[in-house]
Amino acid sequence: MTDERAELPPRKTDMTKAGADAPLAEGELRASDADRERVAERLREAIAEGRLDMEEFDVRLGAAYAARTYGELVPLTRDLPESAGSAAHAPAPLAGGAGRVGRVGAEPTSRGAFALFGGFTRRGRWVAGKVFTAFAMWGGGEIDLREADFEDRETVVRCFTIWGGISVVVPPELRVRVSGVGIMGGFGGDQLFDGPPDSPQVTVKGFALMGGVGVQRKARKGEKRRLTEERERRELED
Known part of the structure; x- marks a missing residue:
């Protein structure tokens, strides 16, 4: 059996x-x-x-x-x-x-920006507030976070534009989330990016009416310059 x-x-x-x-x-x-x-x-x-x-x-x-x-x-x-x-x-x-990750816990130097028939810029060494609000109407603005420090480990960048445009620039290692709405316009870029665990996180949200909000990653200017110099040095050695 x-x-x-x-x-x-x-x-x-x-x-x-x-x-x-x-x-x-x-x-x-x-x-x-x-x-x-x-x-x-x-x-x-x-x-x-x-x-x-x-x-x-x-x-x-x-x-x-x-x-x-x-x-x-x-x-x-x-x-x-x-x-x-x-x-x-x-x-x-x-x-x-170049290559630095934004410091967390600094006193904010800016919590917002406004442009009406004009423009605004936040770039270089500055400290972004935990909530940073930007508005542009018939104008434009740039929020460059590549050299920025942060008040908190989690930062919310709120972008609102009507007949205008706002550009948000982030370094490669920053954790990024994008959640916004474009009405007869555009709101987007790198929707999700996970950087190192110890990196601050930035969430970009808001809306664009007849305008646009763009989020893009770029190497820092110092790093680009270093890479160019390194390439030139190697060419001379060859």
Whole structure:
């Protein structure tokens, strides 16, 4: 007589336990901040060598800081050769605060901006309030957070524009959320970006009526200058 119990599949609990005990593939392992930074540095070297243009660099750098696993990091440098001189040519300190993450807990220097038939600008070293409100009507404004510090770890930037435009510029490593409405206009950009866990978070919200609000990531001016100088130095050495 056949023992039917031997033909039964393993119980669900046994399968779950077996799956939990199975080793993860290397690509599924969690990446550390150091892993992300190593990839980011290789990308900086690649643009200095002329292997990437600025648009490719921005996209890959953003993806590097957003990566959670090794599998997400590997494709970012797969088509780049190993940097033989990376140790000999260590990157110089970043000028102009390039690569810095905004300091949290500073006293705000600005909580809002207003433009009517004109414009406003917030850029350079400044401190954004926990809630920053911007309004532009028949005008425009720029909110550049690349060198900014923050009153709080979570900042809300509220943008409202009528027949105007507001541009929000953020550095590659900043965590960003975008949630806004465009009525006969546009409100958008990089809708979601996860930076390093210790990075501040900025949420951009509001509405645009017959106008537009744009959010874009850009490398800091100091970093762009450093990359250009590094490329020129390598060309002279070659």
